[in-house]
Amino acid sequence: MIATFVFMAALAAQPQPTTIPEMWDAWCARCHAQDGSGKVIEPTIVVEPMDFTDCRVASPEPDADWELAINAGGPAVGLSAEMPGFGDSITAEQTRGFVAHMRGFCRETGWPHGNTNFPRPIFTEKAFPENEVVILPAVSHRSTLNDVNLVAVYERRFGKRSMWEVALPMASHATSGTARRQGIGDVEVAIKHVLLARADSPAILSAGFEVALPTGSAVRNLGRGTTMFEPYLAAGTVIGSTYLQAQAKVELPADRAKASRAFVYNLYAGRDLSGSPDTWTFGVELNGENNELAFTPQLRKGLTRTGALGAAVGVRIPIIGGREQGTRLVSYLLWEYLEPVRARR
Amino acid sequence: MGISRTGSRAALTVALFVACVCVATQAGAQSGSVTGMVTTKAAGARPFRVTIDQRVCGTELPDEAIVAGAAGQLANAVVTLVGVKADAAAPNGMILNEKCRFAPRVQIVRPHAAITTSSTDPILHTTNAQIDGGKVLFNVAVPLPGIKIKKAVAAAGLVRLSCNTHPWMRGWMVVTDEATAITGADGRFTLSGVPPGSYELRVWHESLKGASQRITVVAGQPVSVHFDVK
Numbered sequence: 001m002i003a004t005f006v007f008m009a010a011l012a013a014q015p016q017p018t019t020i021p022e023m024w025d026a027w028c029a030r031c032h033a034q035d036g037s038g039k040v041i042e043p044t045i046v047v048e049p050m051d052f053t054d055c056r057v058a059s060p061e062p063d064a065d066w067e068l069a070i071n072a073g074g075p076a077v078g079l080s081a082e083m084p085g086f087g088d089s090i091t092a093e094q095t096r097g098f099v100a101h102m103r104g105f106c107r108e109t110g111w112p113h114g115n116t117n118f119p120r121p122i123f124t125e126k127a128f129p130e131n132e133v134v135i136l137p138a139v140s141h142r143s144t145l146n147d148v149n150l151v152a153v154y155e156r157r158f159g160k161r162s163m164w165e166v167a168l169p170m171a172s173h174a175t176s177g178t179a180r181r182q183g184i185g186d187v188e189v190a191i192k193h194v195l196l197a198r199a200d201s202p203a204i205l206s207a208g209f210e211v212a213l214p215t216g217s218a219v220r221n222l223g224r225g226t227t228m229f230e231p232y233l234a235a236g237t238v239i240g241s242t243y244l245q246a247q248a249k250v251e252l253p254a255d256r257a258k259a260s261r262a263f264v265y266n267l268y269a270g271r272d273l274s275g276s277p278d279t280w281t282f283g284v285e286l287n288g289e290n291n292e293l294a295f296t297p298q299l300r301k302g303l304t305r306t307g308a309l310g311a312a313v314g315v316r317i318p319i320i321g322g323r324e325q326g327t328r329l330v331s332y333l334l335w336e337y338l339e340p341v342r343a344r345r
Numbered sequence: 346m347g348i349s350r351t352g353s354r355a356a357l358t359v360a361l362f363v364a365c366v367c368v369a370t371q372a373g374a375q376s377g378s379v380t381g382m383v384t385t386k387a388a389g390a391r392p393f394r395v396t397i398d399q400r401v402c403g404t405e406l407p408d409e410a411i412v413a414g415a416a417g418q419l420a421n422a423v424v425t426l427v428g429v430k431a432d433a434a435a436p437n438g439m440i441l442n443e444k445c446r447f448a449p450r451v452q453i454v455r456p457h458a459a460i461t462t463s464s465t466d467p468i469l470h471t472t473n474a475q476i477d478g479g480k481v482l483f484n485v486a487v488p489l490p491g492i493k494i495k496k497a498v499a500a501a502g503l504v505r506l507s508c509n510t511h512p513w514m515r516g517w518m519v520v521t522d523e524a525t526a527i528t529g530a531d532g533r534f535t536l537s538g539v540p541p542g543s544y545e546l547r548v549w550h551e552s553l554k555g556a557s558q559r560i561t562v563v564a565g566q567p568v569s570v571h572f573d574v575k
Contacts, residue, residue: 016467016489023488026468026469026488027469027486027488030469030510031509031510042396042397044397044509044510044511044512045509073483073484073485074484075481081473081481081484082473082484082509083484083509084471084472084473084484084485084486084509085483085484085485085486086486086488088485088486088492088494088495089486089487089488089489089492089494090488
């Protein structure tokens with residue numbers, strides 16, 4: 001179809017763009033600039049487009065979001081309507097060609113590709129580094145026990161492939177016959193680093209190291225009473241349209257008299273219900289610790305059209321052991337604080 | 346025995362013909378028309394300088410926000426007979442991007458009409474359609490001459506067309522199923538096939554305002570109306 005238009009255009013005796021770089025220069029550069037920076041001398045639009053030459057900003061974006069913006073326009077990904085949809089004029093192959101051209105504007109290698117940036121499960125550690133704030137409320141209630149937990153997490157990227165994180169847990173326990181105990185738990189600091197990330201047939205492997213400090217009162221059963229060293233590996237891939245994410249972690253106490261070693265493993269499988277950044281994602285997790293196993297079905301939803309705000313809710317059901325804690329209602333609220341929440345003005 | 350078979354059939358045909366003619370002339374005789382003129386004392390602005398895509402758009406383009414003749418005849422004003430459904434379907438909306446202008450500048454389309462946008466310019470245009478108050482209905486890229494892209498407009502209202510690569514471009518679609526007419530360069534409009542009655546006649550223009558008028562349509566007699574807008 002596009003060949004016909006190009007032919008007709010040739011008849012008009014004006015040279016028409018035929019390659020992707022020529023099309024970029026003729027059509028896209030007006031607002032995005034020839035170099036993809038979004039800085040043009042005489043802008044014809046109000047918003048300033050994302051700077052594709054800034055690897056920090058461009059590399060975490062998945063190809064699918066860029067393809068959606070090109071085909072259906074800015075509002076399809078929660079951005080400005082000043083970006084028109086080109087889907088009626090170009091082929092799917094040309095759309096992919098534009099995305100490949102745009103990837104070339106970030107000239108540094110080593111940044112993990114946004115195609116490996118998978119939706120965050122509730123328990124399984126994500127392999128992709130993030131700039132985000134997450135709070136994780138969890139509630140369990142049985143006839144003899146009532147438990148409310150809240151973990152507040154701050155994650156910040158540094159370098160091209162790394163991230164540091166601080167997590168502050170707070171808990172409130174009440175068991176029948178005893179007074180309610182509440183307070184902070186063991187504060188955790190961690191770093192994570194991407195070992196491998198592949199954009200096509202996306203796959204990612206990261207290594208991390210957490211240290212849990214004994215800030216929670218062990219006497220009141222809010223902490224373990226000793227420092228814990230917790231190295232882990234986190235991985236992710238996509239098979240068809242199903243995300244698979246996994247984490248294996250070893251928990252090593254500084255004082256083995258106060259706490260015991262543990263082997264923790266988490267496995268997640270999930271699928272998006274649509275292609276938009278604010279889609280529903282349905283997932284299930286298997287969460288294991290030593291020889292206990294729990295099953296956590298969960299639903300995730302982007303709360304804004306850009307997907308920078310998200311929430312998930314699930315139910316953690318003990319399958320093997322873990323009966324004292326019982327079934328828990330678990331959730332998170334997530335904010336990628338460097339991302340546009342709404343269309344940029 | 347009475348009339349023969351062929352004779353009775355012929356008589357029936359004649360009777361039907363006469364009945365049809367009577368009904369037709371009754372219908373014609375039962376409707377009136379409204380004609381008139383829209384004028385203004387406001388003057389159009391001078392042509393403005395063009396600094397983008399001069400190779401195609403030129404260095405200067407006329408400012409079509411007000412197109413008025415020497416005697417004040419105003420083009421592109423839309424006159425609406427409130428509450429009267431249009432008797433004919435309007436053609437589907439056709440938006441042409443031509444020499445960096447929307448052609449036509451103002452058109453009338455029916456709700457749920459198909460809109461086709463196309464271009465003769467070898468540069469990127471975008472057809473950005475916003476309905477009353479700024480809600481974007483669609484913004485579609487028109488990168489090559491010869492492409493025809495179909496969209497639809499659902500509800501009645503006033504749709505403003507703009508282009509995100511050539512910010513001066515402006516077009517309007519009045520989406521309505523009421524009886525409407527657009528004034529030409531002579532400032533004139535005609536609404537025909539109007540059932541007799543008392544109506545409000547409204548005038549709209551993209552830059553100027555005028556008060557509605559109440560008119561009474563009588564069968565077989567045209568009503569003449571003059572709007573002066575400012």
